[in-house]
Amino acid sequence: MSVDVRARTTAAVEKQWIAYAVVYLGTALWFWHSGLVPGDSMSRAANAYYTLFSRDPHLAAIGFVWNPLPSLILLPFLPLRGIVPALTQQGLLVVLMSAALMTATVAVLHDVLRRIEVPRTARLVLTGAFALHPMIVVYSGNGMSEACFLLCLMLAVRSLLIWISEGRAETLVPAGLAVGLAYGARYEALAPVAAVPVLVFLTTFRRTPGPRSRRLALARVDAVITALPGVLAVALWALAGKLIVGQWFATFSSRYGNAAQVSANAGDISLVTGDDLATRAGYGLQQMLGLSPMFAVLLAAALVLAWHRRDPRVLAAVTVLGSVLAFDVLAFLSGTSFGWLRFHITVIPLTVLLAGHVITAVRPPVAAAARTGTAVAALALTLVAIPSTLITLNRPDLAREESEWLTADGAARTRDLTRVNRQVAADLDALNLPEGAVLTDAAYAFRIVLASDRPKQFVITPDRDFPAALADPTGNGVRYLLLSARGAADAVRIGRFGPDPATVPTGGARTWSDTAGNLQWTLVPL
Amino acid sequence: MNRFSARTVLSRAQRTGLMVALVLIGIGAILRPMTVLQTVVAIVTVAYGAAIVFRVLLVWAGARGEHLIKVSDADARAVPDADLPVYTVLVPAYREPGVIGLLMSHLGALDYPKDRLEVFLLLEEDDRETIEAASAVASEPHVRILVVPESQPKTKPKACNVGLEQATGEFVTIYDAEDVPDPLQLRRAVVALRRLGASYVCLQAELGYFNVDQNRITKWFALEYATWFRSLLPGLVALRMPIPLGGTSNHFRARELRELGAWDPYNVTEDADLGIRLARSGHRVGVLQSVTLEEANSDFINWIKQRSRWYKGYLMTWLVHLRSPRATIRQLGWRGILCLNLFVGGTPLAALLNAVLWATTILWFLDRPPIMEEIFVPPFYYLGVICLVFGNATVIYLNVLSARTMDRPDLLGTALLSPGYWAMMSLAGAKAAWQLIFNPSYWEKTTHGLHLPPSSPSSKEAADVG
Numbered sequence: 007m008s009v010d011v012r013a014r015t016t017a018a019v020e021k022q023w024i025a026y027a028v029v030y031l032g033t034a035l036w037f038w039h040s041g042l043v044p045g046d047s048m049s050r051a052a053n054a055y056y057t058l059f060s061r062d063p064h065l066a067a068i069g070f071v072w073n074p075l076p077s078l079i080l081l082p083f084l085p086l087r088g089i090v091p092a093l094t095q096q097g098l099l100v101v102l103m104s105a106a107l108m109t110a111t112v113a114v115l116h117d118v119l120r121r122i123e124v125p126r127t128a129r130l131v132l133t134g135a136f137a138l139h140p141m142i143v144v145y146s147g148n149g150m151s152e153a154c155f156l157l158c159l160m161l162a163v164r165s166l167l168i169w170i171s172e173g174r175a176e177t178l179v180p181a182g183l184a185v186g187l188a189y190g191a192r193y194e195a196l197a198p199v200a201a202v203p204v205l206v207f208l209t210t211f212r213r214t215p216g217p218r219s220r221r222l223a224l225a226r227v228d229a230v231i232t233a234l235p236g237v238l239a240v241a242l243w244a245l246a247g248k249l250i251v252g253q254w255f256a257t258f259s260s261r262y263g264n265a266a267q268v269s270a271n272a273g274d275i276s277l278v279t280g281d282d283l284a285t286r287a288g289y290g291l292q293q294m295l296g297l298s299p300m301f302a303v304l305l306a307a308a309l310v311l312a313w314h315r316r317d318p319r320v321l322a323a324v325t326v327l328g329s330v331l332a333f334d335v336l337a338f339l340s341g342t343s344f345g346w347l348r349f350h351i352t353v354i355p356l357t358v359l360l361a362g363h364v365i366t367a368v369r370p371p372v373a374a375a376a377r378t379g380t381a382v383a384a385l386a387l388t389l390v391a392i393p394s395t396l397i398t399l400n401r402p403d404l405a406r407e408e409s410e411w412l413t414a415d416g417a418a419r420t421r422d423l424t425r426v427n428r429q430v431a432a433d434l435d436a437l438n439l440p441e442g443a444v445l446t447d448a449a450y451a452f453r454i455v456l457a458s459d460r461p462k463q464f465v466i467t468p469d470r471d472f473p474a475a476l477a478d479p480t481g482n483g484v485r486y487l488l489l490s491a492r493g494a495a496d497a498v499r500i501g502r503f504g505p506d507p508a509t510v511p512t513g514g515a516r517t518w519s520d521t522a523g524n525l526q527w528t529l530v531p532l
Numbered sequence: 533m534n535r536f537s538a539r540t541v542l543s544r545a546q547r548t549g550l551m552v553a554l555v556l557i558g559i560g561a562i563l564r565p566m567t568v569l570q571t572v573v574a575i576v577t578v579a580y581g582a583a584i585v586f587r588v589l590l591v592w593a594g595a596r597g598e599h600l601i602k603v604s605d606a607d608a609r610a611v612p613d614a615d616l617p618v619y620t621v622l623v624p625a626y627r628e629p630g631v632i633g634l635l636m637s638h639l640g641a642l643d644y645p646k647d648r649l650e651v652f653l654l655l656e657e658d659d660r661e662t663i664e665a666a667s668a669v670a671s672e673p674h675v676r677i678l679v680v681p682e683s684q685p686k687t688k689p690k691a692c693n694v695g696l697e698q699a700t701g702e703f704v705t706i707y708d709a710e711d712v713p714d715p716l717q718l719r720r721a722v723v724a725l726r727r728l729g730a731s732y733v734c735l736q737a738e739l740g741y742f743n744v745d746q747n748r749i750t751k752w753f754a755l756e757y758a759t760w761f762r763s764l765l766p767g768l769v770a771l772r773m774p775i776p777l778g779g780t781s782n783h784f785r786a787r788e789l790r791e792l793g794a795w796d797p798y799n800v801t802e803d804a805d806l807g808i809r810l811a812r813s814g815h816r817v818g819v820l821q822s823v824t825l826e827e828a829n830s831d832f833i834n835w836i837k838q839r840s841r842w843y844k845g846y847l848m849t850w851l852v853h854l855r856s857p858r859a860t861i862r863q864l865g866w867r868g869i870l871c872l873n874l875f876v877g878g879t880p881l882a883a884l885l886n887a888v889l890w891a892t893t894i895l896w897f898l899d900r901p902p903i904m905e906e907i908f909v910p911p912f913y914y915l916g917v918i919c920l921v922f923g924n925a926t927v928i929y930l931n932v933l934s935a936r937t938m939d940r941p942d943l944l945g946t947a948l949l950s951p952g953y954w955a956m957m958s959l960a961g962a963k964a965a966w967q968l969i970f971n972p973s974y975w976e977k978t979t980h981g982l983h984l985p986p987s988s989p990s991s992k993e994a995a996d997v998g
Contacts, residue, residue, distance in 0.1 A: 175937060179929075179933065220941070223941035223944070226941065227932065227935060230932055238925050242921060
């Protein structure tokens with residue numbers, strides 16, 4: 007009978023992802039139904055949408071400011087908007103996608119735990135510690151690129167682990183591809199693109215027998231096999247950006263890009279995170295401790311045990327996930343990032359995997375009681391992250407983005423913005439304008455373009471005739487300018503009226519404001 | 533007469549079909565030139581993309597599981613001499629008196645009882661030098677010199693057919709004069725064919741090169757062969773597709789080979805053609821893990837000649853087997869059709885197209901002629917870009933991987949420089965297409981012995997038909 011029970015538990019362990027899929031689906035539907043789908047998610051969806059349904063559908067409309075994978079994976083499903091308009095108009099598709107990707111991430115993480123031979127019960131708990139970590143649940147349902155990024159990183163961890171265990175060069179191919187894909191999701195993948203080949207080089211060099219020259223040559227080939235997909239992804243994305251929009255790395259150099267946004271918001275950022283290195287480090291540490299209080303302990307324990315047992319497998323997770331974490335910490339400390347809480351998200355799977363390595367490293371001949379003790383301690387150290395994250399998410403100073411969805415005040419503000427954008431779209435649709443009648447900067451108006459029933463009425467920044475329309479709006483059939491009130495780089499407002507928002511004429515213009523009375527949009531007739 | 537002989541490259545129906553198609557295209561080009569151009573570009577792009585995807589699929593399938601047939605040294609030696617069948621080894625040679633001595637020592641190294649071995653040196657009547665050189669060294673009773681009477685076409689497959697007529701062996705294989713086969717290869721083939729059963733009629737042994745490090749061309753060549761025999765052919769086996777045989781070291785059951793009509797003397801890659809014909813008659817072919825070392829072509833001109841013959845032969849084989857499409861589909865099934873089009877036809881066509889597509893790309897970057905935007909309609913434009921970028925990158929990547937799996941990390945640079953090799957392939961492809969039209973049965977001779985020091989007599993005179 008015990009065999010039956012065991013078999014049934016094993017089946018339950020293997021099938022637990024179904025339960026998480028349900029949780030994530032629920033979260034996604036909640037975000038969508040509450041009108042809380044974040045701007046970053048909607049903007050990824052909009053980038054995909056332009057390539058098919060804008061006035062000038064072409065692939066380059068996907069844009070070069072954000073890495074393309076989160077938008078590309080939406081493309082095949084976009085035509086379904088004909089059946090369910092909410093998929094694009096209200097951002098339903100993008101949240102469903104993140105739920106699916108996060109479910110896959112859980113499955114891969116579980117597989118990694120199985121491959122490092124974590125016993126069944128511990129594996130169940132650890133998978134749950136990741137899957138039900140509040141931060142993971144939130145990002146499973148909000149449509150942001152974190153789910154896609156984590157999936158790519160976990161696939162890289164898995165392949166790298168297989169390679170470290172088996173040593174077949176062919177298994178480096180999926181590792182390299184996963185890292186390359188991760189760069190397609192987010193530019194932080196630059197860190198593993200550089201770090202993983204180094205690990206591979208050193209591993210092969212150390213463990214290959216024979217003369218030094220041969221070890222060096224084999225290590226070099228292994229490193230190249232791992233590095234090529236990532237290097238190619240970086241080079242191609244840069245080249246495509248250079249050829250199409252004239253910038254090698256638009257994420258950093260575009261006026262809509264990360265660097266521009268950070269410098270435009272530098273005052274606001276430093277107000278919260280502090281100005282000098284010490285306060286900033288303190289702020290980052292608080293965030294990290296909030297997401298995983300015992301990370302450092304588990305890291306130290308796992309590395310010491312790995313060293314002791316001469317088992318390098320823990321380096322797969324440490325290199326892939328740790329390099330991303332290190333990259334984000336350095337970017338934040340050097341003042342080139344927003345310091346969002348989500349930039350530390352890789353610490354969550356890393357903590358779970360470290361706990362898994364600690365548990366498997368303590369094996370017989372260590373006494374059973376000591377083994378159980380270690381396992382319980384490792385699980386406790388991992389699980390403590392759940393309450394501490396719940397507290398962190400409710401602190402608007404640490405979870406600045408998340409509190410806009412999760413706290414009552416923040417959610418009210420987000421919902422209000424959603425409402426205003428949908429109102430603008432509805433009012434414009436009611437005007438029954440012809441194609442290309444409204445000139446607007448899609449970097450700010452993406453939610454309006456998405457929500458509109460008549461997306462072709464807009465001339466948007468990705469359109470190839472946008473520069474011509476901006477230079478001579480009436481000559482190009484434009485009848486209205488739709489201007490954001492505060493967009494720091496609104497090309498239409500700045501191009502027509504200069505950098506000072508106060509110069510926008512109000513006479514004869516139609517405006518939309520949020521509930522608090524802040525002006526959001528101005529429609530200037532020509 | 534073999535119905536699928538390349539004696540005539542195009543059947544009457546094919547010729548008529550081609551004429552009609554050309555006339556239609558011509559009329560279309562006059563009436564709607566842009567539509568015709570767009571269609572051609574679309575078809576070419578899709579075919580090219582499919583060939584790349586197919587290649588990746590083969591490597592992937594080949595890497596999953598074990599598709600090389602392995603017979604350990606112990607198992608090969610374990611068969612008592614009395615249980616071994618008579619084995620016929622055919623060695624066609626033409627104008628290579630200098631290599632005959634070496635050949636004798638390489639064949640002498642074969643671990644097979646002499647009383648069960650039958651070696652036929654197939655020499656041409658007008659090649660007195662080689663016949664004399666051979667008579668001087670072929671002293672052992674199991675080695676016979678067969679002089680092939682003068683008649684057209686004077687090709688390697690015809691010589692092999694003459695040899696097969698006289699062969700008494702249960703099994704037959706072919707070696708080129710400069711080959712260095714694994715000494716246990718015949719025993720391995722016997723064990724493997726007996727193990728695999730009657731459905732397997734042929735085993736292709738792996739080919740490798742003994743002069744890999746001679747220069748860049750030989751390195752590229754070695755890498756290409758490693759990919760071919762370690763990835764692509766096992767991939768074909770895994771997907772149960774026809775295997776285009778390589779020129780030497782194919783081991784047959786003699787009876788079935790005769791029933792099949794043996795080699796087509798008019799086809800310049802009779803081996804690839806035979807692979808397809810084996811598949812058509814429902815026989816299976818395996819890839820045997822046992823290496824025969826050959827001489828990699830180290831000279832540019834010589835390489836182009838050899839490669840253009842191969843490509844011409846592949847094109848011939850492709851056309852010949854498309855002769856009665858319904859029968860082909862019935863006999864080969866969809867897998868065989870895929871292989872025939874994407875692999876046999878696809879390999880030379882892709883080599884040829886590469887040059888055109890690269891030229892187009894360079895032209896685009898240099899001049900950006902607006903007409904090109906018109907020719908490449910969006911979906912095919914994107915597909916083309918994907919092929920250009922990912923296709924090229926994938927093939928380079930697979931070459932790096934081959935360097936690793938063949939345990940030759942020193943070939944890393946060679947793998948990364950593969951585009952240079954593709955340029956040579958394009959040249960050969962163009963030459964092959966030209967010859968296919970104007971001189972289909974002409975056999976480009978490949979000079980052998982280029983690895984020997986220049987003072988050696990064989991380097992100047994040695995030439996065979998292999």
